[in-house]
Amino acid sequence: MPNCRVAKLPRRLVAVLPKKGPTMSAPGRVIVPLDVPTLADAVALARRLAGHVAAVKIGKQLFTAEGPVAVRAVHDLGLRVFLDLKYHDIPNTVAGAVAAAKSLGVWLLSIHASGGGEMMRAAAKAAAGPDRPLVIAVTVLTSLSEDAHRAMTGTPRTIEEQVLHLAREAKAAGLDGVVASPREIRAIRRGCGPGFLIVTPGVRPADAALNDQHRVMTPAEAVRAGADLLVIGRPITAACDPVAAAERIAAECQLPGDQ
Numbered sequence: 028m029p030n031c032r033v034a035k036l037p038r039r040l041v042a043v044l045p046k047k048g049p050t051m052s053a054p055g056r057v058i059v060p061l062d063v064p065t066l067a068d069a070v071a072l073a074r075r076l077a078g079h080v081a082a083v084k085i086g087k088q089l090f091t092a093e094g095p096v097a098v099r100a101v102h103d104l105g106l107r108v109f110l111d112l113k114y115h116d117i118p119n120t121v122a123g124a125v126a127a128a129k130s131l132g133v134w135l136l137s138i139h140a141s142g143g144g145e146m147m148r149a150a151a152k153a154a155a156g157p158d159r160p161l162v163i164a165v166t167v168l169t170s171l172s173e174d175a176h177r178a179m180t181g182t183p184r185t186i187e188e189q190v191l192h193l194a195r196e197a198k199a200a201g202l203d204g205v206v207a208s209p210r211e212i213r214a215i216r217r218g219c220g221p222g223f224l225i226v227t228p229g230v231r232p233a234d235a236a237l238n239d240q241h242r243v244m245t246p247a248e249a250v251r252a253g254a255d256l257l258v259i260g261r262p263i264t265a266a267c268d269p270v271a272a273a274e275r276i277a278a279e280c281q282l283p284g285d286q
């Protein structure tokens with residue numbers, strides 16, 4: 028793929044990244060969501076950020092509007108893609124979707140842990156092989172309150188207990204990691220060990236607006252708690268200078284062991 032930018036990634040990530048395959052990269056731990064409605068908007072934003080962020084995230088809005096061309100356009104700019112479509116279906120269907128995402132060359136993709144062990148194993152199997160994407164599981168959506176979660180699942184577990192339970196299931200199914208809110212990072216890191224990827228949204232620099240995020244951590248706090256990758260949108264995309272904002276945050280996220 029053209030315009031590759033050489034990676035400087037945290038050591039923990041270097042250990043789990045595919046040796047070959049989607050090798051486009053940029054420094055750090057920050058993933059910026061392309062939460063925009065059109066391909067033109069996405070390309071304009073990605074072009075500014077290329078070389079300054081670890082990856083960009085393409086989610087349901089952009090992918091539904093524009094499809095795989097959005098992934099290819101971002102790859103052409105030399106950026107990795109986190110395809111955040113949160114697959115949740117019968118195992119055979121999820122395996123097909125993961126295989127299709129793999130053929131697009133995405134670096135990271137998401138499924139729902141609540142699809143069950145068989146579905147997660149099918150996803151891991153579909154992703155396996157050379158040039159494989161990393162597959163991570165969404166545990167419990169952070170939009171759910173304790174009451175809503177209890178009413179929906181009927182489980183006596185707290186959300187934190189459920190998140191840890193699902194993270195262990197994801198690990199046992201052979202997945203690479205989970206998406207989790209900042210408040211669950213420590214428990215997952217303790218329960219699932221150092222090689223398990225933790226990707227967290229809900230991160231805000233100390234001087235940034237909270238927007239609609241609650242219970243946030245700063246980038247430094249999230250990384251110290253054990254997060255590997257941070258999904259940070261508006262503090263970067265709405266800044267007067269998105270590149271300067273991304274670089275400030277990346278610097279805040281550096282740990283002594285980072286390469």
Ligand code: C5P
Nearest residue numbers: 060062169228229240258259260261262
């Ligand atoms: O602008 P902001 O930093 O809030 O964007 C965060 C990104 O992470 C958005 O793409 C949002 O959809 C996603 N996200 C989130 N909270 C979750 C899961 C995903 O904010 N619990």
